[in-house]
Each structure stands twice: as structure tokens, then as C-alpha cells.
Amino acid sequence: MKRLSELECAQMELVIAGIINIQAGANPRLVAQKLRSLLPPGSITEKKEAA
Helix, strand or coil, X not given: CHHHHHXXXXXXXXXXXXXXXXXXXXXXXXXXXXXXXXXXXXXXXXXXXCC
């Protein structure tokens, strides 16, 4: 239970950091790239676009 709470807090901190950067005028794509770099390697799921 404690570990799940810690993971949830870490996720929320990333969300807040992203929102703050976007509100400060940063490019949303750059913000997303920076936030992805903070995630563990196996946790990123890429969306594939249909051509």
C-alpha cells in the first residue's frame, strides 16, 4: 500500500511539473520529451499512428 502511494505521488508530481512548464510558456512537445526522460525505461507506451 505504501509503495503504491509513493508511485502515485511520483506520477502526480510529473503531471504538476508538466502543467507548470506549459503555463510558463514552454513548448508542450519539449515538456513531454523532458517528462518522458524522467520515466523508467519500460513504462513508456508509444501510440502508433495509422497512415
